[in-house]
Amino acid sequence: xxxxxxxxxxxxxxxxxxxxxxxxxxxxxxxxxxxxxxxxxxxxxxxxxxxxxxxxxxxxxxxxxxxxxxxxxxxxxxxxxxxxxxxxxxxxxxxxxxxxxxxxxxxxxxxxxxxxxxxxxxxxxxxxxxxxxxxxxxxxxxxxxxxxxxxxxxxxxxxxxxxxxxxxxxxxxxxxxxxxxxxxxxxxxxxxxxxxxxxxxxxxxxxxxxxxxxxxxxxxxxxxxxxxxxxxxxx
Ligand code: GTP
Numbered sequence: 001x002x003x004x005x006x007x008x009x010x011x012x013x014x015x016x017x018x019x020x021x022x023x024x025x026x027x028x029x030x031x032x033x034x035x036x037x038x039x040x041x042x043x044x045x046x047x048x049x050x051x052x053x054x055x056x057x058x059x060x061x062x063x064x065x066x067x068x069x070x071x072x073x074x075x076x077x078x079x080x081x082x083x084x085x086x087x088x089x090x091x092x093x094x095x096x097x098x099x100x101x102x103x104x105x106x107x108x109x110x111x112x113x114x115x116x117x118x119x120x121x122x123x124x125x126x127x128x129x130x131x132x133x134x135x136x137x138x139x140x141x142x143x144x145x146x147x148x149x150x151x152x153x154x155x156x157x158x159x160x161x162x163x164x165x166x167x168x169x170x171x172x173x174x175x176x177x178x179x180x181x182x183x184x185x186x187x188x189x190x191x192x193x194x195x196x197x198x199x200x201x202x203x204x205x206x207x208x209x210x211x212x213x214x215x216x217x218x219x220x221x222x223x224x225x226x227x228x229x230x231x232x233x234x235x
Pocket of ligand 1: 097
């Protein structure tokens with residue numbers, strides 16, 4: 001087994017499945033089952049989830065909405081997704097705790113690093129909702145921040161593409177996929193893995209990122225078992 005403790009970053013959009021917005025229960029169940037499979041191997045799993053299926057902060061801002069208000073709506077969206085994921089995981093029999101970066105005491109525990117780590121040690125999946133609790137930060141930044149705080153071995157960024165390409169594979173047929181790439185190369189080549197704030201935070205803390213296709217069943221297990229799928233960003 002390659003990793004003892006992972007931080008899984010899921011995009012909100014991925015939860016839509018084939019829907020236009022909201023949460024596809026089938027997709028949610030698939031994710032829960034894939035996560036269950038890796039917890040069964042004794043891997044400690046923390047999750048940060050985006051909120052783009054419910055609300056896109058930046059899109060709202062570009063339509064004249066105040067950025068801070070938009071980001072607050074986005075944070076609440078991540079808590080909604082966190083609750084949905086918690087429900088799906090519990091349906092699979094996996095003990096789960098939801099911790100929120102913003103105070104929502106009736107709904108979720110507050111984020112407390114030491115408590116989060118204890119939950120993980122006890123085999124509970126910990127979902128971090130509310131992003132970083134601050135506007136102007138993405139959920140990718142939240143994922144990196146939480147991963148560093150809980151000493152995760154790696155960030156697994158589950159997306160709908162199967163890795164990092166030399167150019168956009170949906171536009172260029174000659175785009176080449178990288179198996180491994182350094183942080184410096186990503187920056188030099190101007191590739192998009194995460195926003196710059198999140199990416200440099202990961203680099204400065206020497207936290208590797210693996211980008212992989214989470215929508216193919218079983219991929220999550222392959223990644224944690226060290227199979228060479230997706231793209232690994234390392235020092
Ligand atoms: P242990 O310390 O291992 O006993 O962890 P635990 O999470 O089982 O114990 P705790 O008594 O802290 O929590 C029991 C339940 O209450 C869990 O489902 C927690 O997620 C939940 N919980 C704890 N604190 C809060 C809170 O501030 N708000 C909300 N909504 N739930 C909380």
